[in-house]
Amino acid sequence: MLLLPERVEDYVGADNPVRFVDAFVDGMDLQSAGFTRVQAEVTGRPGYHPADLLKLYIYGYLNRVRSSRRLEVECYRNIEVIWLLRHLKPDFKTIADFRRDNRAAFKQVFREFVVLCRKLDLFGRELLAVDGTRIKAVNAKDKNFTKTGLTKAIKEADERLDAYLKQMDESDSIDKASRSGDHGSDGGGDVADKDEKLKAKQDRHKSLLKQMHETGESQISLNDPDSRYQSGKVKAGVCYNAQIAVDCKHKLIVEQDVCTQVGDLGLLAKTPEPARALLDVETIDVVADRGYFKIEDIEACEAANIIPHVPKPQRGPAVREGFFAKDAFRYDAEADHYICPEDQRLSPLYKSKSRDNIKIDYCNRAACRACDLRPRCTKTFRRVSRLENEAVLDRMAERLVARPELMDDRRNSVEHPFGTIKQWMNQGAFLMRWLENVRAEFSRTTLAYNIRRALTLVGVTGLMAALQA
Numbered sequence: 001m002l003l004l005p006e007r008v009e010d011y012v013g014a015d016n017p018v019r020f021v022d023a024f025v026d027g028m029d030l031q032s033a034g035f036t037r038v039q040a041e042v043t044g045r046p047g048y049h050p051a052d053l054l055k056l057y058i059y060g061y062l063n064r065v066r067s068s069r070r071l072e073v074e075c076y077r078n079i080e081v082i083w084l085l086r087h088l089k090p091d092f093k094t095i096a097d098f099r100r101d102n103r104a105a106f107k108q109v110f111r112e113f114v115v116l117c118r119k120l121d122l123f124g125r126e127l128l129a130v131d132g133t134r135i136k137a138v139n140a141k142d143k144n145f146t147k148t149g150l151t152k153a154i155k156e157a158d159e160r161l162d163a164y165l166k167q168m169d170e171s172d173s174i175d176k177a178s179r180s181g182d183h184g185s186d187g188g189g190d191v192a193d194k195d196e197k198l199k200a201k202q203d204r205h206k207s208l209l210k211q212m213h214e215t216g217e218s219q220i221s222l223n224d225p226d227s228r229y230q231s232g233k234v235k236a237g238v239c240y241n242a243q244i245a246v247d248c249k250h251k252l253i254v255e256q257d258v259c260t261q262v263g264d265l266g267l268l269a270k271t272p273e274p275a276r277a278l279l280d281v282e283t284i285d286v287v288a289d290r291g292y293f294k295i296e297d298i299e300a301c302e303a304a305n306i307i308p309h310v311p312k313p314q315r316g317p318a319v320r321e322g323f324f325a326k327d328a329f330r331y332d333a334e335a336d337h338y339i340c341p342e343d344q345r346l347s348p349l350y351k352s353k354s355r356d357n358i359k360i361d362y363c364n365r366a367a368c369r370a371c372d373l374r375p376r377c378t379k380t381f382r383r384v385s386r387l388e389n390e391a392v393l394d395r396m397a398e399r400l401v402a403r404p405e406l407m408d409d410r411r412n413s414v415e416h417p418f419g420t421i422k423q424w425m426n427q428g429a430f431l432m433r434w435l436e437n438v439r440a441e442f443s444r445t446t447l448a449y450n451i452r453r454a455l456t457l458v459g460v461t462g463l464m465a466a467l468q469a
């Protein structure tokens with residue numbers, strides 16, 4: 001005999017996170033967040049209210065259920081969902097349509113929760129760690145084409161077509177000989193078949209290459225046209241670039257975005273700028289890895305009251321050849337010269353334009369000629385280049401020297417969200433295609449991460465109290 005409680009309410013305890021999801025969505029102004037159908041049409045039957053479907057999605061992402069079909073199933077068998085939706089049972093099409101029609105609004109939901117966490121004083125509001133990760137798109141590797149890959153494939157197909165032609169010629173002559181000697185054919189038809197297929201494939205590749213030249217794109221993805229082939233330290237794939245800005249106090253995500261850019265260069269200010277506004281602070285420190293090092297971005301950050309801390313990557317011809325890196329040369333701003341490892345002065349000699357900047361080369365030919373360190377420094381005489389606006393990098397280098405612990409803080413702060421999202425939440429691949437859909441998906445993922453984190457920090461009671469404050 002089973003003596004189950006008679007009310008659904010009795011299954012959902014006071015500290016059940018589903019109660020927070022319910023109260024959080026009920027407290028939101030969905031119309032101004034951008035959700036459609038908040039007011040039912042005057043004519044016809046009223047549809048599902050967006051609040052119910054939003055609750056379902058937040059609950060689903062919190063519990064690793066993301067697909068519309070699986071969410072539909074949960075509406076029938078999951079007592080928490082039955083409580084949350086008050087026995088409503090939308091079908092998967094309704095659930096999926098809601099997701100498609102409101103994709104721009106999910107970011108606002110994410111931001112509403114950030115504001116709630118700010119009320120709870122869960123942000124340090126002093127240091128943001130910025131990082132990006134590649135998240136797999138709905139596009140297989142063999143459905144992605146780059147210019148280099150296509151050119152190579154077309155060339156290889158030409159070579160194979162030549163080989164088939166030769167093979168067919170040989171098979172023709174064997175045929176002739178066999179007819180006279182009464183032997184069978186050796187299957188020249190197979191080769192002709194392969195030849196046809198290869199030609200068709202090559203034509204497809206040629207038309208894709210033509211399309212790339214016409215549009216100026218460097219890649220084409222067939223299943224999800226917005227996704228890009230990106231290679232990383234461990235493996236490569238067709239992915240999106242997901243960026244986050246994490247507050248270092250409790251590793252909560254303050255801002256996030258997804259883009260199609262390969263690599264992080266140029267994205268330093270992308271998430272910290274809105275994050276600073278959300279945290280409502282005048283200035284904020286930002287730490288990122290070497291992949292973000294770009295003088296224009298560092299200048300832009302300083303102009304936007306964001307204090308960047310990005311270590312300088314060791315690159316350039318001198319480093320490649322094993323000579324002293326530029327760090328070994330000290331710049332004297334007052335005298336405008338560099339002091340080299342041999343304590344010699346390198347003075348400004350040449351000025352040139354480098355992209356949008358003016359580049360000045362410093363050198364001292366006479367000193368290099370007589371220098372014992374020359375084999376470790378240069379082949380002829382050493383030039384050290386400096387951009388006209390490089391003072392911004394000097395300021396940043398001084399800040400990094402003063403706070404060496406920042407790089408550890410960065411790693412500890414950004415690895416937690418990415419690790420949790422990919423491993424624990426099992427969201428290392430997107431379910432949706434197209435950039436706008438993927439952005440909405442990542443907003444739901446990061447919202448779920450933040451809710452989980454806040455639940456660990458203050459519990460359901462703390463979150464409920466903040467809602468009522």
Ligand code: SF4
Pocket residue numbers: 340341342343344364367368369371372373374377378381382
């Ligand atoms: S080679 Fe020239 S720049 Fe290099 S350490 Fe010697 S003097 Fe200085």
